[in-house]
Amino acid sequence: MAFDSFSAFIAMEGHGPYVWACYAVFFVLMAVLMAGSLRSRKAMVESCRRGYEFQADKSKVASAPASSASFARVNVSQD
Amino acid sequence: MNAETRLAAQLASSRVGALAAMKGVFARDMKVAFRQRQDLLNPLLFFIMVVTLFPLGVSPEVSFLSQAGAGILWVAALLSVLLSLDHLFRHDFDDGTLEQLVLQPQPLFLLILAKTTAHWMLTGLPLVILAPVLGVMVHLDGNSIAVLCLTLLIGTPVLSLIGAIGAALTLGLRSAGVLLSLLIIPLYIPVLIFGTGTVAAAAEGASVGAYLALMGAFLVLALTLAPFAAAAALKISLSNG
Amino acid sequence: MWQIFHKLGSPKWFFGISTRFMPWLLAGGVLLLMAGVVWGLAFAPKDYLQGNSYRIIFIHVPTAFMAQSVYIMMASAALVTLVWRMKLADVFVKAVAPVGLVLTFLALFTGSVWGKPTWGTWWIWDARLTSMLILLFLYGGVIALDRAINDEKSAARAVAVLVVVGVVNIPIIKYSVDWWNTLHQPATFKLTEKPSMPAEMWVPLLLSVLGLYLIFGWLACVRMQTEILSREQRTRWVKEFVLKGRV
Amino acid sequence: MNTPDAIVHRPDYGALMSEPLPLIPEPLLQAVNLQCERDKRILFRELSFSILPGTVTRVEGPNGSGKTTLLRILAGLNDAWTGELKWCGAPVANHREEFLRNMLYLGHRPGIKPLLTPLENLRALMAGRRPVSDAALSQALQGTGLAGYENVPCRNLSAGQQRRVALARLLIADEPLWLLDEVFTAIDANGVAAIEALLQQRAAEGGAVLVTTHHDLALPGMHRLVLGKGGVADER
Numbered sequence: 001m002a003f004d005s006f007s008a009f010i011a012m013e014g015h016g017p018y019v020w021a022c023y024a025v026f027f028v029l030m031a032v033l034m035a036g037s038l039r040s041r042k043a044m045v046e047s048c049r050r051g052y053e054f055q056a057d058k059s060k061v062a063s064a065p066a067s068s069a070s071f072a073r074v075n076v077s078q079d
Numbered sequence: 080m081n082a083e084t085r086l087a088a089q090l091a092s093s094r095v096g097a098l099a100a101m102k103g104v105f106a107r108d109m110k111v112a113f114r115q116r117q118d119l120l121n122p123l124l125f126f127i128m129v130v131t132l133f134p135l136g137v138s139p140e141v142s143f144l145s146q147a148g149a150g151i152l153w154v155a156a157l158l159s160v161l162l163s164l165d166h167l168f169r170h171d172f173d174d175g176t177l178e179q180l181v182l183q184p185q186p187l188f189l190l191i192l193a194k195t196t197a198h199w200m201l202t203g204l205p206l207v208i209l210a211p212v213l214g215v216m217v218h219l220d221g222n223s224i225a226v227l228c229l230t231l232l233i234g235t236p237v238l239s240l241i242g243a244i245g246a247a248l249t250l251g252l253r254s255a256g257v258l259l260s261l262l263i264i265p266l267y268i269p270v271l272i273f274g275t276g277t278v279a280a281a282a283e284g285a286s287v288g289a290y291l292a293l294m295g296a297f298l299v300l301a302l303t304l305a306p307f308a309a310a311a312a313l314k315i316s317l318s319n320g
Numbered sequence: 321m322w323q324i325f326h327k328l329g330s331p332k333w334f335f336g337i338s339t340r341f342m343p344w345l346l347a348g349g350v351l352l353l354m355a356g357v358v359w360g361l362a363f364a365p366k367d368y369l370q371g372n373s374y375r376i377i378f379i380h381v382p383t384a385f386m387a388q389s390v391y392i393m394m395a396s397a398a399l400v401t402l403v404w405r406m407k408l409a410d411v412f413v414k415a416v417a418p419v420g421l422v423l424t425f426l427a428l429f430t431g432s433v434w435g436k437p438t439w440g441t442w443w444i445w446d447a448r449l450t451s452m453l454i455l456l457f458l459y460g461g462v463i464a465l466d467r468a469i470n471d472e473k474s475a476a477r478a479v480a481v482l483v484v485v486g487v488v489n490i491p492i493i494k495y496s497v498d499w500w501n502t503l504h505q506p507a508t509f510k511l512t513e514k515p516s517m518p519a520e521m522w523v524p525l526l527l528s529v530l531g532l533y534l535i536f537g538w539l540a541c542v543r544m545q546t547e548i549l550s551r552e553q554r555t556r557w558v559k560e561f562v563l564k565g566r567v
Numbered sequence: 568m569n570t571p572d573a574i575v576h577r578p579d580y581g582a583l584m585s586e587p588l589p590l591i592p593e594p595l596l597q598a599v600n601l602q603c604e605r606d607k608r609i610l611f612r613e614l615s616f617s618i619l620p621g622t623v624t625r626v627e628g629p630n631g632s633g634k635t636t637l638l639r640i641l642a643g644l645n646d647a648w649t650g651e652l653k654w655c656g657a658p659v660a661n662h663r664e665e666f667l668r669n670m671l672y673l674g675h676r677p678g679i680k681p682l683l684t685p686l687e688n689l690r691a692l693m694a695g696r697r698p699v700s701d702a703a704l705s706q707a708l709q710g711t712g713l714a715g716y717e718n719v720p721c722r723n724l725s726a727g728q729q730r731r732v733a734l735a736r737l738l739i740a741d742e743p744l745w746l747l748d749e750v751f752t753a754i755d756a757n758g759v760a761a762i763e764a765l766l767q768q769r770a771a772e773g774g775a776v777l778v779t780t781h782h783d784l785a786l787p788g789m790h791r792l793v794l795g796k797g798g799v800a801d802e803r
Contacts (some may be wrong), residue, residue: 002365009362015437022430023357026379029391030535033422037539041546048553048562067376089773090655091669091741095695103694105679107687114593114682114720125394170468175676178644183695184667190695245483248478252468262466262482265457266489269496276503310400312481318645319474471606473647 097208100185100277101193108197111170118166122202123209129155129248130213141218147219149227149278153271155213156206156231157238163202165187165256168195172250181317191313195236195243195306203235211217219278225283230274233294240305241266245310251319270297331548332557334408338541339391340468345538353531356382367521373437373489378525381531384427386446390420390536398480408544410476413483413550414466415543417538421459426450448503449495458486472551477512488495593656594619595669595744595775596641602648603636610636611794614650618775620743623766623786626779628794634779635675637794638748641777642672668696671742673750677733681722685713685732687719692736699739707738712758727753737765745769747778 026074038041112119130271133151134144171177180190214224245263250256253255277290360378367374394416400409431449436442443449465482469475552558561565594617601614610633618624626634639645641652643666652659654666679688689704699735708717711731721729730753737745744764751759759782766776767786777792778784 001365009556014373014395015373015375016372018373018433018437019361022379023361023434024377025429026383029422029426029559033419034535034539034542037542037546041549042547044525044549045562048558052519052563063395087742091697091743094668095697099698100695103691107683107691107694110682110687111682173676174680175674175678176680178672178674178676179678179692180695181644181763182642182670184664185695190607238569241485244481248465248482249468254468258464258468261457264462265454265461265493266485268454268782269449269489272496272500276500279503308481308485312478314646315474315477315481318647319469319471319478471647 094096094184096187097185101189103178104190104193105197108194109200112197112201118302119201120203122163123205125162125215126155126159126206126209129158130217130260137244145218145220148214148219149223149282150275151217152210152213153231153234153274156203156210156235157267157271158179159206159236160235160242161260162204162257162268163198164239164246167198167243167246168247168250169255172317177313178317181313186302187310187313191243191247191309194305195239195309199236199239199244201203203224203239205230207231207233220282223278223282228288230277230290233291233298234270234274237294237297237301238267240301240309241270243309244305244312246308247316250313250316270294273297328341331407331411331552332555335545335548335557335561336370338545340434342538342541345534345541347540349531349534349536350377351531352527353535355530356524356526356531357450357466360521360528364520364524373434377521378436380427380430380434381525382529383423383430384452385529386532386536387420387424387427387452390416390423391455391458391483391487391490393530394420395481398483398487401476401480407551410473410480411544411547413479414476414532414538415547416540417459417462417466417479419539421456423536424456424459425490426453428456445501451497454493454497455490458490462486462544568673569636586604594653595655596659597651597653597656598641599653601652602639603633603640603645603648604710605633605636605647605803612715612796616792618777620773620775621770622702622790623776623778623788624769624790625636626777626792626794632794634794638746638777638779639674642670642746644672644674646709653761669742671736671740672743672746672748673733673736674748675731675752675756677737679721679729680731681721681729684718684720685735686717686726689735693739696798699742704735705737707735708732710738711735716746725753727755734762737762737769743774745774745776745778747776747780749779751780751782751784761779 003012008021010016093099108276130151137143137147142206168177179188183190183285205214207228210228211224215246219227242259242263245259245266248262249259252258273294277294280290281287357378361375364375364378366372394413396407397412400406401413428449431452432442435444435446435449462479462482466475466479469478549558549562596618598617599615600612602612603610614637626637636645640648643663654662654669655720659666678692679685680691682693685708686701686704689708690699690701693699693704705717708714711734713728713731713735716724716728721732724732730750734750734754754762763784763786766778767776769776770788
């Protein structure tokens, strides 16, 4: 142990704020990066799952006739 | 048409050398630019205005200006080249001439080299010619002005060549201009450092031959590598559009 | 030989193998990093010149080292993308660029904070910090370009060109920044170049570098898997994985 | 098509074609199992076809079926595809320059600089391809009905006239393969008829033409390549 006491360890002879600020920012940013990466992976798996379920739903319904453009005018009611 | 009566195709036989193709590209770019002479002045005006901002914004004192002058001129030149890069491929892309350029049966990097040369003649070279006037205005001494012009002469083609890569990469993107600057400015730093450093060394009376040789090496490197990178980037951007 | 190469390039194969390795990477990385950091913070002797502020070195050097090696790794992968069009290589470049950005930022931040007790100022235009700042710009450019191009494949290839161009420039930038630095202010003090570092200092340093390397490996795997899932959504194996949870 | 427009008269540039040319009876261009994906949507897959000399092929399909993309892939402008493309039996990628020398592509965007005159534009377009005399270029421009406009900047021309400048290349083209994307856009009825005749004439000479258009193009003996909407394409 390079320090005599815990308080000396925290103070680091006056350099404590600099050292601890560095370590804090390092660990917070790394944690955010790691958690964010994990979360976006989970979100991707979820969105894939939703996509497949949506597909499965669609294939259950009798395949609707492909929509063809008619360029029919739309009636907009005016009150 | 029946298979029996099918005709045979005749393959094209005549061809054009790469040099003639480069000449064609160069001539067209020059012609287009001179049909729109007003646009040629814009980077120059920008150059002058940026230089003007420094005495106004920092200090008009002779001691400051003569020390910072080379840096000011270099930064201003760099910015005005950057400003003009967006047009390097943009108009060609919009009107379809770029497609036809890529489809020429010629090595694409040579055609890009021709285009970049034209771009330099239209933006970089005028800046070099204008530099002595502005050098006098920021109180550089005669020797420094001469060295500055030399570094600009060697350095601005490097700016155009590296810029061509960025212009090709950002072709057809939203806010391509800003993105182009983001990509390219870090790559411009060595040229800027040696451009201004050479002038500073000259002002201290050191010999500048070695520095100029180094900048020449940058130019050779950019000439040999940048057109290939720009060609690859151009194909990717066209494939996307 | 080529079969192995292509197998290595297969996203499915990578997905399976990386899933198996990831827990080990994470556990080993965290363990090593913590060991290095605790040792460095509490047990390593005080530096006779800088006092305790030098303890920042145990995260500054790993992040700075990783920031640079990540770019080199990206450039190698980018070259593979351009030459062989290996699918995994461009996935790697895309997945890893933000990690590189964060690491570069951390290196800059810790370097700058370290500067305050050492030089008495938050920022100094020292060659290392300046090179690191330029590296940050390069990472920023790569990410900006990747975000700006809609089509995934075009984005991957455009980014690959940019990264390769950048890596050609890195030695030039480094050299010119060093030269510029000597021109303007003769270097009086270097952050990490000590005449001889005692083992009690460099062993924890080595541990934290290794630890961060492993954590980077884990991060790369997680982010690459995300990217692979997004790209290969329509393949059968992804569907099977998502619905049944195995590759 | 009773009054053939000026466009059908191909200028005589016999001197340029003086050398005896190799005769290629096999397919000029062959596509095997082409697949193209765009934004995670499959435009077409398992698309195989051959382009034979002496044919006009019309690429058909609804909007968004990938007609333009297919032509750009064939021209080598788009490389987001998998499969095989063969030029005279050999992979295109290995003979890129030779392929480009023998292929003429006209896209949506005409490739005309608005600030240059038709003559200058045409000259620039030919500069990297083939030496062509100015006389032949003017004759080609006249052939497209642009006589008198040779020295007017293209921005002062109408959209149809600008398109005609691009089309003038067809009148001096010796490339056996033409890829024409929506060439009839902005062209008047007479012009369309004349171009149709030109395409047929080209096929009769042994050239191969691939064309996309929404016009009712119906040439005798015309082949059709139908692209489905995101599905499997077939060839007829």
